[in-house]
Amino acid sequence: MELKGRKIKSLFNFDHLKTFYEKFGLPRLIISCFLLGLFLLAFIMKMDLAILISNSLERIGMNGLLVLAMLPTLVTGVGLNFGLPLGFICGLVGGVISMEFNLTGFTGFFTAILCSLPLAALTGYLYAALLERVRGQEMMVGTYVGFAVVAGMCIFWLMAPFKNPAMIFAIGGKGLRTTLTLNEHYAKILNNFLAFKLFGVTIPTGLLLFFALFCWLAYLFLRTRTGMAMLATGANPMYATSSGINIRKMRYTSVILSNILAAIGALVYEQSYGFIQLYTAPLYMAFPAVAAALIGGATLKRATVGHIIIGTILFQTLLTIALPVTQTVLQGTDISEIARMIISNGMILYALTRNERG
Numbered sequence: 001m002e003l004k005g006r007k008i009k010s011l012f013n014f015d016h017l018k019t020f021y022e023k024f025g026l027p028r029l030i031i032s033c034f035l036l037g038l039f040l041l042a043f044i045m046k047m048d049l050a051i052l053i054s055n056s057l058e059r060i061g062m063n064g065l066l067v068l069a070m071l072p073t074l075v076t077g078v079g080l081n082f083g084l085p086l087g088f089i090c091g092l093v094g095g096v097i098s099m100e101f102n103l104t105g106f107t108g109f110f111t112a113i114l115c116s117l118p119l120a121a122l123t124g125y126l127y128a129a130l131l132e133r134v135r136g137q138e139m140m141v142g143t144y145v146g147f148a149v150v151a152g153m154c155i156f157w158l159m160a161p162f163k164n165p166a167m168i169f170a171i172g173g174k175g176l177r178t179t180l181t182l183n184e185h186y187a188k189i190l191n192n193f194l195a196f197k198l199f200g201v202t203i204p205t206g207l208l209l210f211f212a213l214f215c216w217l218a219y220l221f222l223r224t225r226t227g228m229a230m231l232a233t234g235a236n237p238m239y240a241t242s243s244g245i246n247i248r249k250m251r252y253t254s255v256i257l258s259n260i261l262a263a264i265g266a267l268v269y270e271q272s273y274g275f276i277q278l279y280t281a282p283l284y285m286a287f288p289a290v291a292a293a294l295i296g297g298a299t300l301k302r303a304t305v306g307h308i309i310i311g312t313i314l315f316q317t318l319l320t321i322a323l324p325v326t327q328t329v330l331q332g333t334d335i336s337e338i339a340r341m342i343i344s345n346g347m348i349l350y351a352l353t354r355n356e357r358g
Contacts, residue, residue: 028297031314038321045328050200052321058191059316061207062272063292065214065265066285067312070293072254072261073138074303075222077234078131080293081255083142084286086127086149087262090120095267095276096176099185100164109186109271116263124259128252143286150283157278180276187274207272214261219305230254234301287345291315 042049066084073081094116098108127145134141158175162168166184169175181187193206221227232240233250240247266285270276293303296311 027295028310028314031295031318035314035318035321038318038325041329042321042325045325047324047328052324054202056317056320057201057208058204058272059320060312061190061204061211062269063265063288063316064211064308064312065261065268066289067292067296068211068214068218068305068308069258069261069265070289070298071218071303071305071308072230072257074293074298074300075234076230076250076254077237077301078251078254079138079142079300080290081142081258081262082139082286082290083127083145083149084258084262084289085146085282086123087120087259088266088282088285089149089153090123090259091116091263091266092270092276092278092282093119094263095270096160096162096167096180096278099167099180099182099276100162102164102185104185106186106189109189109267112186112267113264116267117260120260120263121256124256125252127259128255131255132248132251146286147283150280154279176278178277178279178281180278182271182274182276186271189271190268191272204272207268210268214264215305215309218308222305226250226253288315288319 039049039052042052066088069084069087070081073079091112094112094114097115098112101111103111127142130145131138131141160176162176167176167180169177190206190210191204194209195205196203222231229240229245230250230253232243232245233247237247240250266282292311292315293308294311295315296307296309298304298307298311
């Protein structure tokens with residue numbers, strides 16, 4: 001009997017299951033089960049699962065870098081970067097500069113990135129200087145910085161000296177349009193690169209590889225001397241100071257890196273979306289990224305690349321799947337936007353109120 005009990009225990013290795021449960025966490029387990037339930041419901045409702053999965057993969061790739069932008073500030077203890085719209089707008093400026101010169105394909109896309117990087121680095125430095133003056137209130141101040149910059153840039157979009165007829169208002173001949181199409185420039189340039197279909201599911205290879213590349217670079221960076229210093233700054237500032245680490249420099253570095261990632265993430269998002277949206281469009285871009293990072297297991301004291309990847313997959317897949325399934329179940333009632341707001345803000349509320357272990 002004892003031997004039989006050992007065989008059963010080895011067959012169902014509860015120690016491994018317990019270890020997996022502790023590492024993965026109850027919240028992520030619940031969300032994963034909920035996702036499986038939604039897929040099952042979609043299958044029962046005879047929805048096209050291939051389209052749902054294709055859309056989920058696309059959303060994971062297009063939002064991934066915006067979530068990754070949360071990592072530098074989290075590891076140094078600055079907190080969640082609610083000022084993400086600042087970096088996002090830097091990316092938009094690079095995008096419209098590229099469009100002004102009618103650049104297309106990868107040339108247009110990478111030119112937009114190169115144009116946005118200096119601006120993102122400069123504004124990131126100024127933003128870091130502001131956050132350094134308000135230590136302990138970074139997230140609240142960052143939120144208002146993002147809102148203020150978006151409002152201020154509304155004036156810039158109207159006054160900017162762009163001349164491309166495809167970008168400016170037809171009436172008056174001045175001021176950028178609210179929505180600029182990228183079809184003739186670099187729309188879905190990453191999505192279509194090496195893309196292929198597998199069992200009816202479209203795999204946006206280039207988009208996912210671009211996200212994976214930056215995740216890998218972030219993973220390597222955190223193992224460099226500067227990266228280890230940033231980790232030490234966030235884990236124990238007093239120990240970091242006694243070890244000779246310049247905490248102020250590490251905090252500045254993290255905010256600048258976060259701003260740069262947000263700028264690149266904005267261009268990845270826009271090329272995948274197919275349009276550049278200006279004026280108030282970037283206002284709430286920080287909230288989904290914040291929710292994804294926290295849902296993935298990141299806390300204000302600890303965050304890893306793995307947390308970012310898991311959070312992006314869970315959050316974006318849930319948003320993508322939940323809305324069409326909900327609309328199909330409740331036929332004749334269009335509550336997709338309401339459902340999106342409930343799911344998105346509900347996750348943020350949950351993530352911000354959960355305990356440190358997640």
